Amino acid sequence: MHLSAPFIARHVATTLLTIGIVLAGALAFGLLPVSPLPQVAFPTISISASLPGASPETMAATVATPLERSLGRIAGVTEMTSSSSMGSTRVTLQFDLDRNIDGAARDVQAAINASLSLLPTGMLSNPTYRKVNPADAPILILSMTSDTLTQAQMYDAASTILAQKLSQIDGIGQVIVGGSSLPAVRVEVNPSSLNHYGISFETLRTSISATNANRPKGSVEDNEHHWQIGANDQAKKAADYRPLIVSYHNGAPILLKDVATVVDSNQDLHNAGSANGKPSVLLILFRQPNANIIQTVDAVISTLPLLSSSIPQGIDLKIAMDRTPTIRASLHEVERTLIISLLLVIAVVFLFLRNWRAALIPSVAVPASLIGTFAIMYLLGYSLDNLSLMALTIATGFVVDDAIVVLENISKKMEQGMSAFEAALVGSKEVGFTVLSMSLSLIAVFLPILLMGGIIGRLFREFAIVLSIAIIISLIISLTTTPMMCAYLLKPPVKKQGRLSDLNEKVFTKILKAYERSLAWAIRHSKLMLALFFTTIGITIALYIIIPKGFFPQQDTGRIMGSIQGDQSISFQAMSQKLNTFVSIVKADPAIENVIAYTGGQQANSGRMFISLKPLSERKISADKVIARLRGKLAHVPGANLFLVPVQDIRIGGRQSNAQYEYTLQSDDLSTLREWEPVIRKTFMQLPQIIDVSSDQEIKGSQTKLVINRDAASRLGITASMIDAVLNDSFGQRTISTIYNPLNQYRVVLEVDPQFSQYPNALDSVYIITSDGSQVPLSAFSHYEPALTSLGVNHQGQFAAATLSFNLPVGVSLSQASEAITSAVEKLNLPVSIHGSFQGSANAFKASLQSQPLLILAAILTVYIVLGILYESYIHPLTILSTLPSAGVGALLALMAFRTEFNIIALIGVILLIGIVKKNAIMMIDFAIAAQRNEGLPAMDAIQKACSLRFRPIMMTTMAALLGAIPLAIGFGDGAELRQGLGISIVGGLILSQLLTLYTTPVIYLYGEKMRSKFSKTPQSIKG
Secondary structure, rough: OOOOOOHHHOOHHHHHHHHHHHHHHHHHHHOOOOOOOOOOOEEEEEEEEEOOOOOOHHHHHHHHHHHHHOOOOOOOEEEEEEEEOOEEEEEEEEEEOOOOHHHHHHHHHHHHHHHHHHOOOOOOOOOOOEOOOOOOOOEEEEEEOOOOOOOHHHHHHHHHHHHHHHHHOOEEEEEEEEOOOEEEEEEEEEEEHHHHHHOHHHHHHHHHHHHHHHHHHHOOEOOOOOOEOOOOOEEEEEEEEOEEEEEEEEEEEEEEEHHHHEEEEEEOOOEEEEEEEEEOOEEEEOOOOOOOOHHHHHHHHHHHHHHHOOOOOOOOEEEEOOOOOOOOOOOHHHHHHHHHHHHHHHHHHHHHHHOHHHHHHHHHHHHHHHHHHHHHHHHOOOEEOOHHHOOOOOOOHHHHHHHHHHHHHHHHHHOOOHHHHHHHHHHHHHHHHHHHHHHHHEEEEEEEEHHHHHHHHHHHHHHHHHHHHHHHHHHHHHHHHHHHHHHHOOOOOOOOOHHHHHHHHHHHHHHHHHHHHHHHHEEEEEEEEHHHHHHHHHHHHHHHHOOOOOOOOOOOOOOEEEEEOOOOOOOOOHHHHHHHHHHHHHOOOEOOOOOOOOEOOOOEEEEEEEEEEEEEHHHHHOHHHHHHHHHHOOOOOOEEEEEEEEOOOOOOOOOOOOOOOEEEEEEEHHHHHHHHHHHHHHHHHHHOEEEEEEEEEOOEEEEEEEEOOOOHHHHOOOOOOHHHHHHHHOOEEEEEEEOOOOOEEEEEEEEEEEEHOOOOOHHHHHHHEEOOOHHHHHHHOOEEEEEEEEOEEEOOOEEEEEEEEEEEOOOHHHHHHHHHHHHHHHHHOOOEHHHHHHHHHHHHHHHHHHHHHHHHHHHHHHHHHHHHHHHHHOHHHHHHOOHHHHHHHHHHHEEEEEEEEHHHHHHHHHHHHHHHHHHHHHHHHHHHHHHHHOOOOOOHHHHHHHHOOOOHHHHHHHHHHHHHHHHHHOOOOHHHHHHHHHHHHHHHHHHHHHHHHHHHHHHHHHHHHHHHHHOOOOOOOOOO
16 A cells, blocks of 8 residues: 555645645634643632631631531542631632532532531621632732822722722633722720710610611502602711710710711721832732633733723723733744744755755645644644643654655665656655654654643643644655655756765765764674663663652743741731831842732731742843842841742642742641641751741730639629620721612721720720629729730641741752651651641642653553554564663753753653654664565664665754754743753753664664574564
8 A cells, every 4th residue: 555656646636735734724823822831720719708806716616617518528629728817718629620610619609508507697798719729820910009099999999890890801710909998987986985974885886887777668659659768878978977976974965976086998907008119009810720811811901991991080000010921922932942943954954965855845844744733733722832832843853754754765766766756656655664653653652641640741731732743744744745745846866966065975975984884893792782771771760860850840930929927926017117128128129120019908917929020131030049139138127028939830739828839737636736837847947958938827926815704704794795795896897887889888897096906905995884884894804914826727628737838949959858858757756646748839749750750661661562563573662662771861961961850841851752762763673674574684784784774864853853952952031941951851862862872773673683583584574
């Protein structure tokens, strides 16, 4: 069967078919979505609940635990964590990759509904959920500033208008509004005046609540008309509350303004935000899992003019941070790398063939194969991202191989006197099986990648499929278009060539003769070559054991996230000052473009910072070096720490932490966990392999503890609930009424005047009014004392947990850090009730580390099976695979020489080498077997002849693959760190493999033939 014959005969149909493939790919290219990486993320849902004034322990026990019990029954949950702070709980669920997030959301809502009867009755609203990973970096931040409006007014516009409209954009998972709070009426009570008139806080609260109402009032009608009944029953502004009569004293009315200051203010005064040091209201946008970042950001930006027109004049709405410019720049660099690789491959072809007609043929095959791949990518729903474009860049060195092999063989037939048409028919048929073997065995390498589990398998599945598609299209073109073009374009060889061509041929001939002499020496010293082969196996294993290993390359996305952690007893006012200090230090760095920061909310000692770096062309140094430079300056700020982490395109896990990697301690005994966590944290801080160690366990917050004498309180007719209610009214910023507006709801907040709540002795001014009207001070039945309290309670899988986060110093790999941590923990002899484990990216790294050897072995075994089927032999596949150890040594040595970790990207490079380097052996072995079968040559003569005749195509294909990978290895521009490991491993492996396998493969072939001759007396047929 001759596959190429009909395509050679019907040159018009073949040409149009090729053009059709190119046109379909070109059209699909413009339709493909753009993203930094394939859209792969764990389906994650975050559930939030609030109970104003409740302590972290109360939130954990009464809110988090009932929710966790209900949510934990949902199928497909792989990780459940919760974090409870003052008045707030957040539960984060992460599901299997195969779980549909919309179906998971329905199950989450059902679980929330089932738990409602177990939740406290004082919650202002039911728990809510969002399809978003809280640990992700935001994709866009908008800032609002104004010279005429207050922070509260801007926040109102942001919350009421902008956040609602932005949340409706496809791909947006959550919009956080920070930097202030909604407008509110604040009633700031003077406790001395209240006590003077004998009015209790509860009386005041109920009076205020009663004066503001918005309830149904019914209607009236006669035989002809219908009238709705309305009333000015809502008090909307502070001026409406001041004249409110709250009680009578000696017959005279006591107005609210007599005992309190009533102002139009904010609902929560403990919030602050800034953009480049200027007070701002911030809109922080997060995407839904698997939403396309570029498309989502473009959709938001396109709506900004409309959004700006919908908010009050005087507000300046700006883009403060955009995550997409570096993504676009990185993809542009990959595209440029692809074009450079393509040009280098074409140059190699022309250099070896020395004929523009001959060089044109593979030069058509390469772009046709690559462009045609875009059409299949579009049909499969893939995107243009760093990995898919890297796959196509590597493919430039692959897809030219098939065309080179076909072209080179046809050219040899023409040198033997055949016409171009006859040579195309005979030559393409002769190497058809070789081309098929090369392509199928190369695709076989990717099968284990397709079967990889977890997020890494999903991430590289698209990479493997795109590369396989390019190879398949190349195979088709090399057996159809290439021989057709040879038949109609090639001319009989001209004896007289140009000077440059003659010089080129002379140089190549000298190299070939030198190789033939050295090959003869190698065959004579076959035992030495065999020993060299086994030595490379041992060296490969040794290098794999000692090379530093990592998870995913540390990317420079031009974005840095910062977590601010103040002293556990720090006030909001002091924390705001620390925030401003940190912003000033960071903004002064020459590499920084924008700094966005906010603090406040439920944890007064924490804050967040989002930093944009200048473009790489302006700052010259990486994000890691910027962080290292800032670390020393930030260390001099007393009372607070700023932890900086470069934003990565891949974030595994749902925890918000202060550093990139996490180690979680879990126990069913909270007291034991709190006892051992400081010990382990101190141990971690002493390890030189990790830096920026911090913990989310904060149990040393200052507390003023009221110790109640229950007997004395009982005699006075005072209950614990009365005490709690008065304290909440006084110091809890208690929401006591709701003001309903058409677009939003606003609150009336009750508390003592701030001047009476600055110190613990403020409790001395609090009185409780008993049922008989007596005023009883707290000191009559209680006393207060200083104590420590927890600022947060964290759970993992319903058990108490504490997470230690850490970063890596420059030059330390994740494998070295994880080994140091594991060893240190083992030496501590922890109680059996405490279990420690890596989480997030560190946990994924541990899992990938265990699967790496199995993945490489699976790739080798798959190639062996495919080659064994193709060659109907057990021995020849081993001969072909003998090229791998030298490639492994070259790859690992190159990585170590350039101080590059053996990470997931480098692993993919090694797997690709398995497919690349065996091509040389296939070309040798295939020809040697044919020479033995058809010409009756002995094995030694056959392999020597094969090596000599196939030397040119072997050099061409290797040089093409080598030069196709060099632009990746050099790694220039945005996103280079993602590509370098792949390029370095391929270049290093190709160079050493090319030097050694030209000698070791023939020797191993001869040993294989000796072994085969013991069982068979005739040369083996591979085409029958």
